[in-house]
Amino acid sequence: MxxxxxxxxxxxxxxxxxxxxxxxxxxxxxxxxxxxxxxxxxxxxxxxxxxxxxxxxxxxxxxxxxxxxxxxxxxxxxxxxxxxxxxxxxxxxxxxxxxxxxxxxxxxxxxxxxxxxxxxxxxxxxxxxxxxxxxxxxxxxxxxxxxxxxxxxxxxxxxxxxxxxxxxxxxxxxxxxxxxxxxxxxxxVVFTPRWSQEVPVAGAVGPAPAPERxxxxxxxxxxxxxxxxxxxxxxxxxxxIPGVHPRGLFGLGGGGGGGTQTVTTPDPLVSLQRELTERGDAVVLTYRTDAGPRPDYLRMYALDQFNGNRWSFSSLSTGDRDRLQPGVELTPAPGLGPVRVRRVTTEVRVSRRVREMDFLPVPYAPARVSVKGDWRVDDASRMIYSPRDSASGRSYTVVSAQTMPTARDLAAGTAFPSEIARRYTAHPRTVPPEVMRLTREVTKGARTAHEQAVMLQRWFTRTGGFRYDLSAPAPRRGDDLVNFLLHDKRGYCEQFAASMALMARILGIPARVAMGYTPGTQSGPNEWTVRSRDAHAWPELYFEGAGWVRFEPTPSGPGGAGQGTATSPSYSETAAIAEQPGEDGRTEPTPSAPSSTAPGASESAAPQGRPDPLGDQGDRGSPQEDDGTPVAGWIAGTVLVLALLAAPMVARALARRRRWSALRPEAAGDGPGVRDDGGAGFADPAEAAAHAAWRELRADAVDHGLEWRPGDTPRQAAQRLSELLELDAETARSLGRIARAEEMARYSRSRVPTSAEVLRADVRAVREAFAASVGRTARWRARLLPPSAMAATSQAAQSLSRAVGGRVRRDGGLWGRVRARLGGWRSRNRDR
Amino acid sequence: MSVDTHGGRAPGLDGLAEVANRIRGAIESVVEGKPQAVRLALTVLLSEGHLLIEDVPGVGKTMLAKALARSIDCSVRRVQFTPDLLPSDITGVSAYNQERREFEFKPGPVFANLVVGDEINRASPKTQSALLECMEERQVTVDGVTYALERPFMVVATQNPVEMEGTYPLPEAQRDRFTARISMGYPDPAAELEMLDVHGQSSPLDRLEPVAKAADVRALVEVVRRQHVAPSVRQYAIDLVTATRNHPELRLGASPRATLHLVRAARAYAALDDRDYVRPDDLQELAVPVLAHRLLPTAEAQVERRRPEHVVAELVHRVPVPAPRS
Structure with missing residues (x-):
């Protein structure tokens, strides 16, 4: 022990x-x-x-x-x-x-x-x-x-x-x-013969040869x-159980052991539209940056998987080596080559009102992050996330290595490493042929991957006839994207980013959808404020030498013409194709209107309005539903626990209901039929009522912890209970009526004289008497955890286990040998 | 749609109860304080069986037998079994009639509706066996000629416990022919006191008038035969009897005839209870009187003084009542 x-x-x-x-x-x-x-x-x-x-x-x-x-x-x-x-x-x-x-x-x-x-x-x-x-x-x-x-x-x-x-x-x-x-x-251990099964034969036969149980x-x-x-x-x-698993008790998704777990969060895309529409002006974070007048986007997620319907990020395996160590430089971002890189330091302060932000918005590509708490970095995507901490109210400093590619740099980077190509150009076979055809049409004449990308962006922002519309329903299925590309042409950043990333993949350019925030609006020298409406999604395309670079297919512009604060990088301009590298790789926004410079709307660099109009956009409810996963999980768990606890009670109540309601059907109305002695089933409703009453009585007795002997006849049982509980005369009569009805139903050809209503009242009276005569514990147990219902469950479990055992016995020679040895041992024991 | 048997009670049951109660009252006016013995005696009568009353001398065995006989207006013969009693003293003899110059059959005492065999185990086994044919087949064969016996025909035999002096134990075959064996037991003090008062003046047996006719009894027997025994009850009877056959303490279990007797007796027992159906409780109450005297305990059980009655009582507790159909 x-x-x-x-x-x-x-x-x-x-x-x-x-x-x-x-x-x-x-x-x-x-x-x-x-x-x-x-x-x-x-x-x-x-x-x-x-x-x-x-x-x-x-x-x-x-x-x-x-x-x-x-x-x-x-x-x-x-x-x-x-x-x-x-x-x-x-x-x-x-x-x-x-x-x-x-x-x-x-x-x-x-x-x-x-x-x-x-x-x-x-x-x-x-x-x-x-x-x-x-x-x-x-x-x-x-x-x-x-x-x-x-x-x-x-x-x-x-x-x-x-x-x-x-x-x-x-x-x-x-x-x-x-x-x-x-x-x-x-x-x-002594094995007693089960007398009801086999009793040794009287006389000189000796020990019964039949096996004992x-x-x-x-x-x-x-x-x-x-x-x-x-x-x-x-x-x-x-x-x-839906809702419990994602943040459930066990990390079943990824590596179960060895300190590596899987991090899953609610679909980031889902919350995007809500942020854009609902929380509009709420400040998400403020930051100071030395990036000059035009800082880069703040990225939170990189969605690298497209399943035909939605973009999502592959599960993150986190371990200790992914942990951010304060002041320790991260390995260079993938794909970086000879392209010019400048280091940008950004000090971010996340608003306290932000909830459940467990991915840090950082300018790509973070090289050094100083933040308190347990934060990890995913090597491939450079997402900074925490399995337990929230960024809410946190301040942190990020040093990013911002690539400054020229169009020429990108044009040169056409050969993709096979691993990158394999992972980031995968798209399901279910992508409709129209989209494939369209992609090729749009990019006709392009010589390099870079040109293809630029043409795609231009198509989205200018020539394609797309309109920025926040009220467009969030794409849920692949068809929605097709519809967006071919027919509707209305959407917001999600549609644009998702479509462009997909089309890039179709063209064989490694692509993923990034999500996060645009730089926001300038609020002071080197100080910027990011609001909810600055939430954004954009495609990231991979070019060897430059790594992952951002494109901007979403039309920008105030007043609902586009994503207000979106900017498109200079290397992505059409002009870039014509060998016109930007001074530093990016077009500069006008200082007074930092929000603007997207090709489609640069001329209308109006003051900051409400670029993503709020309002009664449809589909607002559905994102919430997904977003509530943790709460839903808890609720589901609680409900499950409660359901399990209440199961016996409910089962008992259902059994009671079923017993009585079985008496009511139309079959009862049809006059008495002659009872068939050998047959099963009751032709007579009164007889059925008697049986129902008797079963109820038995269940009640068992529930209240009263002994119920299977060998008792109805009369004996009633008498024993009546004496045991010292029932008063009235209740004893009720009990007697139930017993007599059952006795007649079982053994007599005559009709049971007691009506179902009387029996039901009797059963109730007797149950109350039972409850009154046992202790409080037994009474509550009878109500909450009725043993009769538990017994029914355990019976079911027993028969199941017997079935399983039977299978094991059939299958397993080992089991047979064990039994044989057991039998031998037992017979020796008996001879002794 | 046949409603006849379903809705009401079996016909004749009311009459049966009435007649049975009369007989019971008559007997109980003689045998005080033994309602169960009286009820069992009536049960055996109505189930066309034979009754064996076993007890020590002087507890009213013969009184019960005679009271039963007297309360019914039918032919009654009493045979006092002694060691020198011959079979022909029971069955009857063919005697040569000199006037008619032929053998003619002189019926013995078994030619009656009720035969009271007093101290049956004092006769030799040979004589006891003479009763065999009469009891089971209700006929007598003498000199190759078979004579049928009247109905109802019931043998009420009394015997002293086998340990008593001068007794020949009844053979198993004969015991098996008795439907039930009952014992009187000593009366409780109150009943004994009353008995002193009543019997002090004159024998109440003398005042006993018949309260039923033989035809009445025949009709009652018919009613009893029609009593309903549910399949589960029949199964229970079989379970009980089978259990005696497999019991480790019994050398000889109960015969199939015992099953038959048990169910028959249960029918009558239920009818006496004014019920038209047999319930397992009836079987339980009848198990000891109907089964115990047929069983032979093993030597070990005898050494341990385990009597068959105990075994049967234990089986009644242990054999589960068949569950209702569900």
Whole structure:
């Protein structure tokens, strides 16, 4: 038992793995558990009272921690002294500080190791005390659960399902060992013949040759089946419940183990339109930049997957190496070559009112990010994100390496690395041929990928006849994009960006859709303010040597003519094709109207208005629905838990309803039919009512914890209950009526004289009498967790497990051999 | 649509209850404080069976038998079984009639509606066996000629417990022919006191007038035969009997005839309860009187003083009542 308790704690502690870097913590925990187990065993050997057993365990833990962390100050190297205790205290303080400073996973500094050892040790003490000393194995699951809940609470991304399963199995093993020892206390297992199945033949025949039922064995095996099924259900259920999975308990999506998890957030595209339309003027962030009069866009997401309907980013595997280290330079962005790069420093302050921003808006390509909290960077996309922190109210500084390609640079970069090409030119085969044809038409005459891109952008912004319209419904399916390109030609940045990225991919240019904010409006020298309406999506195309560069297919301009603050880079201008490189690669906006310079609207550089008109744009509800995923998850989870808890009650109520309502159907009205003795089913409604009443009575009795003997005849049952509960005369009569009706329904040819209504009233009266005569606990149990409904469930489970067992028996030769050996052992036992 | 059997009670049941109650009252005026014994006796009568009353001397065995006999207006013969009683003393003999110069059959005491066999186990097995044919087949064969017996025909035999001196235990075959064995038991003090008062003056048996005719009894038997036994109840009877055959403490279980007797008796028992259907409770109450005397305990059980009655009572507790159809 001690061993099992220790194992259970260790198995439970496996769930702590995401909290630490490295694996050293496990050995510390192992030592703690062993120390506690030894201490507890000694305590029991000395027959100390329960409390002192715990003290013994704690003392052993202290000695262990002293040896491990403060042996130099300790007496003889292990006896705690004030000095060693002080050292431990100091380490503890360090550990506590580290815990507060670092986000999980934390490095294993000595203080942390001490905390791990002490924490796991304390859990081990409590488990040891409960399971071994007090023989309460089931409550010992609570400290184990508490231990498991630490990583679950600290980390928003989750704990691997494997770790959960290991912990759960450890606890189950503890329960099993406990049950086994309890049974063992009664002596060896004796198989009693089940008399109802077979009774040895009277006379000199000897022991009956018929096999006996392996009662205990089948119980054990079904117990095991139930245990494994429970663990499996616990692991698998969250994946099938919508809303729970994305931020669920286990990171099933990506790598389950090894400290790498998957980050998933609500579809960024979905929130885009809402931001554009609803929150218009709300300030999202302000920033200072040394980028001069025309800073680059602030990018949050890079959507690199197109499934035929929508753009999304591939799941992010995050690990420790992705963590942003303050002041540490990131590796150069992919694809950078000889193109001129300038370093831009941007100090961003995100508004406190922003919620759930777990991707940082940064100018591409971030090279160094200084931000508090646990932030990671995705190497390929350079998205900065956090699995647990929000950017709300945060200030951070980004040093970006901004590429300044010329049109010539881009024209040269035509050869794409195969890996980039493979990943970023993929598009589903379902892309309609019209779109393919259109793409080729639009880009006819282009010689390079760059020219193709520029022609695409020009088509979108000028020649294609597109109109910026925020009220256009958000594209949901591939058809919507086709419609946008071919017919409707109305849309906002999402449609433009998505379409251009897709068309670029069709042309074989690596492309992705970036999302974030336009530079916003200037609010002071080098200070800019970004508002909700500046939310934007744009395509990023890859050119070897320049890396990912931005294009701007969305018409820009105030007053609803386009995305107000969008600008198109100079290399993307049509003029660029005609070998006219921009001075620094970008056209300069006029200082007074920083919002403007897009080709289509540059002449109308009007003051900042409300470029994305607000209003009653359709489809507003649907983004919210998706955005509410976490809340929905919680609600779904709560509802599920409540539903599970209420299931027996509901099942009971349904059973009651079904019993009575089955009496009502038209079949009842048709006059009495002659009852067929051998047949099933009741021709007579009164008879059905009697059976229903009797079943109700039985269920009520079982619910209230009253003994129900299957061997009782109705009359006997009624009499026994009546005497047992000392029912008053009236209730006893009701009970008698029910019994007599059932008796007649079962055994007589005569019609049951009692009507269904009377029986129903009788059943109610008897139920009330039951409730009145049992204790409060039993009464509430009858209401909330009626055992009759539970029994029905367990019966179903039993038959299921029997079916499973039957299959196992058929399939498994091993099982057969085990049974054969069992049989032999049993017959020897019987002969004895 | 046939509503006849469905809606109402079986015909004749009311009359049966009335007649049965009269007989019961008559007997109980003689045998005080033994309603269950009286009821069982009537049950056996109505199920066309034979009754074995076993108990120590002096508890009213013969009184019960005679009261039953007297309360019905039918032919009654009483045979006192003694060790020297011969088979022909029971069945009758062919005697040579000198006047008519031929053998003529002199019917024995079995030629009656009610035969009270007193202390049946005091006769030799040979004589006891003479009753065999009469009891089961309700006929007597003497010198190759078969004579049918009247109906109703009931043998009420009394016997002392086999441990008593001068007894020949009844063979299994014969015991099996008795529908039920009942024992009287000592009366409770109040009943015994009353008995002193009543019997002190004169024998109440003398005052007993017949309250029913043989034809009445025949009609009642017909009613009982029509009693409804649901399939689940029949199954229960079979389960009970089968259980005795498989019981480790029994050397000999109950025969199929026992099943038959059990269900028949249950019919009558239910009818006496004014019910037109048999319920498992009837079988349970009848199991010991109907089954126990047919069973032979194993030697081990005998050593442990486990009597077949105990075994049957235990089986009644253990064999589950068939669940209703659902």
């Amino acid at each position: 001690t061993v099992m308790a220790a194992l259970a704690v260790l198995a439970g502690s496996v769930g702590l793995y995401p909290l630490f870097t490295g694996k050293g913590w496990f050995w510390v925990a192992l030592g703690s558990v062993l120390a506690v187990a030894v201490g507890g065993t000694l305590g029991r050997r000395l027959r100390l009272p329960a409390a002192f057993t715990a003290v013994a365990g704690a003392a052993a833990l202290l000695v262990y921690l002293t040896v491990l962390f403060a042996s130099s100050q300790a007496l003889l190297g292990f006896l705690p002294t004030p000095g060693s205790l002080g050292r431990l205290d100091e380490l503890f303080g360090q550990g506590w500080k580290a815990v507060n400073d670092y986000a999980a996973p934390v490095p294993l500094v000595p203080g942390i190791r001490l905390l791990v050892g002490a924490g796991v040790g304390l859990v081990a003490i409590v488990v040891d005390l409960l399971a071994v000393r007090l023989r309460r194995a089931a409550p010992a699951g609570l400290p184990l659960l508490a231990m498991y809940s630490v990583p679950a609470a600290v980390r928003q991304d989750s704990i691997g399902w494997a770790a959960f399963a290991v912990g759960a199995l450890g606890f189950l093993a503890l329960l099993m060992a406990d049950a086994r020892e309890q049974v063992g206390g009664w002596g060896r 392996p009662d205990a064995r089948s119980l054990m095996s079904s117990g095991r089946r139930i245990a494994f099924a429970a663990v499996a259900v616990a692991v698998l259920l969250p994946t099938v």
